[in-house]
Amino acid sequence: MERTCGLLVSSLLLLATCLLLLLIKKPSNKGTQNRPPGPPGWPVIGNMLDLGSIPHQTLYRLQIEYGPVLWLKLGSVGTLVVQTAKAATELFKNHDVNFCDRKCFDSITAHNYDQGALDTNQYGAYWRLLRRLYSMELHVNKQLNETAHIRRKCIDNMIRFIAEDTAAACSRGESGEINLAHYLFVMTFNLIGNVVISKDLLDSQSKDGHEFYDAMNKVMEWAGKPNVADYFPFLKWLDPVGIKRKMVRDMGRAMKIVARFVGERVEKKKLAREKEKNFLDVLLEYQGDGNEGPDKISQQNVKIIVLEMFFAGTETMSSSIEWGMTELLCNPDSMKKAKEELNSIVGPSRKVEEKDIDDLPYLQAVVKETLRLHPPVPLLIPRNARQNTNYMGYFVPKDTQIFVNAWAIGRDPDAWEDPLSFKPERFLGSQIDYKGQNYELIPFGAGRRICVGVSLAQRVLHLTLASLIHCFDWELGSGTTPMTIDMNERLGLTLRKLVPLKIQPKKRIVL
Template identity: 55%
Template sequence: MNFNAIGNAIFSKDIVNPQLNNGTEFFTSTAQTLELVTKSNVADYFPWLRWLDPQGMKKKMKQLMRRMIGFSSALVKERILDRKNGKRNEKKDFLDVMLDFQGNQLDGESANLSERNISIGIQELLQAATDTSTSTIEWAMTELLRNPEVMRKVEAELNQVVGLKKVEEGDIRNLPYLQAVVKETLRLHPAVPLLVPRSVREDTEFMGYSIPKNTQIFVNVWAIARDPASWDDPLTFKPERFLSSDVDYKGQHFQFLPFGAGRRMCVGLPFAQNMLHCTIASLIHSFEWSLEDGITPDKINVEERLGLTLRKADPLKVVLKLRSMQENVAKM
């Protein structure tokens, strides 16, 4: 769903088809890439070993990147051929804008936006927008199943506000408890726990530390959001903490920065905000959720698998039953 949502923004079409393996292969490659990025590489500590690539990490990364760029490149080539044949979209999508921008002047110089540049940029967008959102949705449902009372409160709010219809984007503003659940999920399980690395532009003194120019900096937002100096009972999933608070994730409150802050904060925040709320609300409103036989809320595994993104070590396994509108009426 996330993949097709961003795919429609870029290509004006669904790009994952149950009958085809391309989308699944891309998603799998994305997860492997994000995990590989954060693995310890001997060649980083002993540069003279880089040519040897003793762990084969460079070779693996090249293979994964070639596969992912090939996926986006095929879609770009398809659009270029359509345009040559006079076939154009009524409404421009992201790819149309990029192709129209080719050869334009930028500050007096050609933008020099090649077909390969466009393919790489699109691959990065697909990669950034899919794994992060799906991981957060999985964590949200995990925490709701671990905390049945919180789940019941969300269900009650949805039944009162949404009622018999499907969840729509306009409903989200009237669902404050759901918003608090999303915030609490992002606090305990930030999608990118160390954010995107920063680079120091000049020699800097900060809080008694000397940081040389070009040092790579990681901001540990996972630890910041669990700091007892800023949060009461920080390890407990408690959405109520946000109901009477103006703390938000838009970069103005430094104790809560799942999307970063400043000019380099996540450009996908509006997309993620809509997708997370609408998806989680729809999943809860449309389905009855239960655990496998023998599994109780306190036995759900919440171990994390560290990579560039924060995934569950073991995927969440649940039993879903489609909920009828009559059942929603009965709960109202």
Template identity: 40%
Template structure:
């Protein structure tokens, strides 16, 4: 492992450091009734138990130690939640006490950790930014205003895929949909296409993927705070480049708009940037061009490759399940007509399409361990203590495959959600792909609209088959762990346009 060599090189230093610190302070650690967990090794604790795919390793450990489990990751006490009941305790019952964020060393660059709404501590600034996002950016009224932009980008995607099909070209689904996802978002925010070719889209996607992977991987600097300045795995350095590149691109668009507003004295763009600049112009001390830049980085990092990864997982599962693919196609043919684009207003009449997306989230959650939380104060859950400053991980991946929660848990079966009241909006703790409580993903309304629009249109406008010589048994369903869960191998498909 990449981080194992860092442990071996620095373990002697920490043995000496801890010994000297304990001798000087004479302090003893308080005794808590922590949840059960695997026995920690000296110094490194349970770090080696994480493996290359922590979501799967922690799910296995939970089967032994229970749905609330404690680990020692270096110097950090970590609580792992693996059942809906325990998730409800964290995300609802004790939300006030467990709602701060762990700040990854990977994001301590360009002051992103100070300005990102995802990682800011609960504070008046955070509350104000959250209110702006909920009321001004992601309200139904605001998103209804920009749906024509998303519809146009979807038409362009269908035309591009159709051209590939006519030429007999194989489509890399992740790459081609990323361009659309990012331009949908950039038009919603900036009223411009951020990328104009698959090549430039690929460069931006590579930056986002590298950022999410590095931010999510186990980092020695997070487990041993004294290492944060040393950056032993080079993660902070790589993220500094990636985030700096995004800030430069997005900040340039913001600067252009500010200058345009100064010259013209007005702004007729009905987009998110105009809304944010109007708020800043109203002497809102919490919103300025620099703050807008950091908010934009958060939106584009969280809302682009996550969309395309979910689309890849959904298409992979549908191609492996002909019955589910036939049902969702039949539903759309009956409701909106064969070969037509799905409109955002159609989704309420497409319950099986909704079920397909829910089932995809169950098996392949956007963020497998959710965004880690940090205890603001010591709390008790089910007779166990979660000490102040402990890290809390909610293993959404484990809950999605828990056989005590779901019948035939490993089987892709959208039927389980047909007629079910379970939604994906943070109210049902067995399925919270966007998190829950006050820390629920604020961009969820836009993400859900975009996913239904894109997934439905891809299914209804095309028939898809694998590259020549491949069968459904050849579809690789392995994942690649990072802050988000992506397919290890891309979906490469041949499209055939369906006539209206």
């Protein structure tokens, strides 16, 4: 991350001549006297260098001095930061429609991805079509129930791979420690592959799957990189850090492979070799040439939507489960309570099933507490003001970028008692949930832009975490104790552990 920050600084210095052009136009003072408070910025670059490598933490600390809402100037981009439950309530209840457009990173505009995907699309007719399609065809309870066997299969495969790899390592005289994040990412990648295109993408038979995995890893890497062109839009044509060029290359690779997946699926359907309907089949029913009316999706956008499913589903779910396991290992009493609950409800002779989750309130509390402290996208996806707005008595001009700091809101002392501690018990008997109605807990956002995959994520998080706890006893590596587990963060596309969790599983007597 230091290297990345250094690259940004170097780029700014090398482009000083260009940046000085910004000074030619004197900015208007209209409305500035009633802007939210914020730290003073440097000439031209504003507050860019103030954010540091972990911006959500930096912004959280600034709240002490500047209050619940913060104004920053990031290069030429005015930015509002929302940092408390009260401020989030005001935004989502009273100004959601005014702030429901997107401010897209330049890298995401490669191959017009931003115009085809749900999360990055501007609020309008096409966005409503995609929202309806996702909600009705993928995330309603009926569809989720029908795909339960897919989640079960992918999680069972992960458990088997962990057990086999650990046994093989021990037979070689090694410790048997595993990098849990790797197994979680492969599991979620295959899960999305099965839901969308009915394929295990990461198996020995799928050459395209491994190529797609590599390309998507690169796409997610570039999407999470800081980019000077996002702060100075007039430099987009120059692409000074080269991120857009890399994104064009690797997203293009991924799209070519998706095109092959689409072609294979169409042929199988023609030959009546596939009876079961997947999400790609639904997209193909909506496919048109783009000029056939508001309910049609272009061939290019079909590929983009498939990519979005992997974007939205893999890192977010795998990182959340890793954080959940990390917190349980840091808090042995919580791990003990979760195990005892599973032993009581499920018992040692069978696997955890999705139908068990409703009877596991402590497990549900562990998931909520993990998402409170470790929201997968800590600043959510940036919003954009559609018009001038009076928000909490402040003037917010049109085209202001809006960060909602879900990480800070989860630590708001006015909303949470002892907010920095991991205490699942706080949710026992509580009605607080993360589905967009309780603004003190918004790991998936809220309002019109709430993540459409909340229901799927809920099932995967609970079943995966429960299976890991129930199928194995976990030991920390030599020299590591619950008090010395590294809890530092790294921010890319999602919020991951800086040092991946490496732990040793001991298989329990369960099927």
